[in-house]
Amino acid sequence: MTRQTPEPIHVIGGGLAGSEAAWQAASMGVPVVLHEMRPEVATFAHTTDGLAELVCSNSFRSDDDEQNAVGLLHWEMRAARGLVIAAADRHSLPAGSALAIDREPFSAEITATLAAHPLVTIARGEIAGLPPADWSSVIVATGPLTSPALAEAVRALTDERALAFFDAIAPIVHFESIDLSKAWFQSRYDKGDTEAERTAYLNCPMDRDEYEAFIDALLAAETAEFKDWERATPYFEGCLPIEVMAERGRDTLRHGPMKPVGLTNPHTPGRKPHAVVQLRRDNALGTLYNIVGFQTKMKHGAQTQVLRTIPGLENAAFARLGGIHRNTFLNSPRLLDGRMRLKAAPRLRFAGQVTGVEGYVESAAMGLLAGRLAAAERLGRDLAAPPETTATGALLRHITGGADAKTFQPMNVNFGLFPPLEDVRGGRRGRRDRYKGYTDRAKADFAAWLAPETVAAG
Numbered sequence: 206m207t208r209q210t211p212e213p214i215h216v217i218g219g220g221l222a223g224s225e226a227a228w229q230a231a232s233m234g235v236p237v238v239l240h241e242m243r244p245e246v247a248t249f250a251h252t253t254d255g256l257a258e259l260v261c262s263n264s265f266r267s268d269d270d271e272q273n274a275v276g277l278l279h280w281e282m283r284a285a286r287g288l289v290i291a292a293a294d295r296h297s298l299p300a301g302s303a304l305a306i307d308r309e310p311f312s313a314e315i316t317a318t319l320a321a322h323p324l325v326t327i328a329r330g331e332i333a334g335l336p337p338a339d340w341s342s343v344i345v346a347t348g349p350l351t352s353p354a355l356a357e358a359v360r361a362l363t364d365e366r367a368l369a370f371f372d373a374i375a376p377i378v379h380f381e382s383i384d385l386s387k388a389w390f391q392s393r394y395d396k397g398d399t400e401a402e403r404t405a406y407l408n409c410p411m412d413r414d415e416y417e418a419f420i421d422a423l424l425a426a427e428t429a430e431f432k433d434w435e436r437a438t439p440y441f442e443g444c445l446p447i448e449v450m451a452e453r454g455r456d457t458l459r460h461g462p463m464k465p466v467g468l469t470n471p472h473t474p475g476r477k478p479h480a481v482v483q484l485r486r487d488n489a490l491g492t493l494y495n496i497v498g499f500q501t502k503m504k505h506g507a508q509t510q511v512l513r514t515i516p517g518l519e520n521a522a523f524a525r526l527g528g529i530h531r532n533t534f535l536n537s538p539r540l541l542d543g544r545m546r547l548k549a550a551p552r553l554r555f556a557g558q559v560t561g562v563e564g565y566v567e568s569a570a571m572g573l574l575a576g577r578l579a580a581a582e583r584l585g586r587d588l589a590a591p592p593e594t595t596a597t598g599a600l601l602r603h604i605t606g607g608a609d610a611k612t613f614q615p616m617n618v619n620f621g622l623f624p625p626l627e628d629v630r631g632g633r634r635g636r637r638d639r640y641k642g643y644t645d646r647a648k649a650d651f652a653a654w655l656a657p658e659t660v661a662a663g
């Protein structure tokens with residue numbers, strides 16, 4: 206008897222989540238149509254027509270899978286043969302213990318791999334409303350900049366006021382315009398296995414007077430105006446603009462992105478900087494540097510003026526200035542079931558940032574999971590969600606019920622989402638020991654989840 210080819214799954218949005226979802230479903234033998242509106246319809250942040258474009262920083266954050274929750278997520282995605290993490294690994298750049306990525310070849314590889322897959326069809330064009338009724342399995346992975354027509358249709362279907370908050374993006378500087386008689390190469394605490402990793406960052410030092418003058422300039426700078434509907438929109442705490450941080454206290458930045466610890470200025474031996482601005486390499490050529498943690502909503506004129514007061518950046522040429530955007534996401538704890546389906550219309554599954562996770566890695570991980578869940582469903586199998594002791598499972602649990610729907614805000618993966626360890630030593634473990642406990646447990650549980658016997662015939 207010949208097996209019938211299953212009906213395709215339609216994935217809407219070819220970003221981090223949608224690309225990974227398409228790859229996972231196709232790898233399980235299910236045809237996929239991947240709908241991407243670019244280049245026909247643009248977003249404010251994307252600049253190419255490539256799949257999985259990284260719109261801002263080029264970092265997948267820590268790659269430490271023993272001590273860091275996002276590093277653990279990398280590990281789980283590698284174990285699940287994820288496309289996004291494999292491309293990230295192949296196009297990684299030196300960045301100390303972080304996984305930084307050469308964004309253009311990364312996106313090009315993902316686009317080419319999916320285009321070449323016999324079960325994947327890439328359809329360019331916006332899905333400008335609810336997907337046609339005869340698409341019986343859909344993954345909506347349209348991201349924080351979901352096109353308004355689709356966002357409106359989903360809002361009407363759920364009868365929910367879509368939540369929104371602000372994200373801000375950091376500026377990028379041309380390397381050749383940085384004054385190396387003031388800046389120096391060094392990763393914090395010289396972290397990294399290779400010389401390239403230990404010198405992955407450029408550091409611009411400030412003494413007390415320079416720092417105080419910088420804060421004054423920041424507080425006085427003109428910022429982008431908000432429209433009426435934007436005034437009540439909150440910021441995501443993990444991505445505050447620098448001027449908002451400065452408003453919270455003159456030393457907030459010195460304890461945040463400008464902290465001077467773990468760095469030694471070779472230009473002024475024996476003198477400790479009062480604050481340090483770090484720039485991270487943004488491409489393989491080393492021609493572009495991203496100012497770390499410097500998201501801002503300052504107007505462009507004010508932005509160049511203020512940033513050029515940073516020692517070493519007096520003549521900075523900017524490849525991109527910072528900006529601000531609205532982020533759209535579902536109230537997932539209320540609207541999604543435990544397998545990422547919209548309760549009001551279970552043929553629609555959601556994945557990525559639009560589900561209320563935050564970050565490239567988290568978005569790709571939720572795409573990975575949605576792709577597997579949708580494909581298993583298509584094949585008539587009952588695939589359990591990964592246990593909440595895993596990074597993937599902990600995130601899923603958070604967005605689909607663990608979080609309080611009333612105060613739901615997008616979430617990065619972190620150990621606070623994991624169930625506590627059953628601690629034989631009465632909870633007296635040190636932090637490193639505890640994190641190692643979480644990651645050991647997660648790896649064992651994730652490997653068991655991936656094992657074929659967890660996919661029971663339905």
Ligand SMILES: Cc1cc2nc3c(=O)[nH]c(=O)nc-3n(C[C@H](O)[C@H](O)[C@H](O)COP(=O)(O)OP(=O)(O)OC[C@H]3O[C@@H](n4cnc5c(N)ncnc54)[C@H](O)[C@@H]3O)c2cc1C
Nearest residue numbers: 218220221222242261262332347348352557558564565568
């Ligand atoms: C400006 C900005 C800066 C960010 N900076 C960072 C950062 O530095 N680090 C970080 O970890 N995270 C960052 N994020 C958050 C988030 O991790 C990224 O947005 C990530 O790309 C989300 O992945 P995604 O797949 O959910 O969405 P995306 O990668 O945005 O993919 C969604 C895709 O859907 C397409 N699309 C939208 N609507 C439709 C439609 N109706 N029909 C067809 N296609 C559609 C879009 O064109 C896009 O390609 C940022 C987000 C934004 C908006």
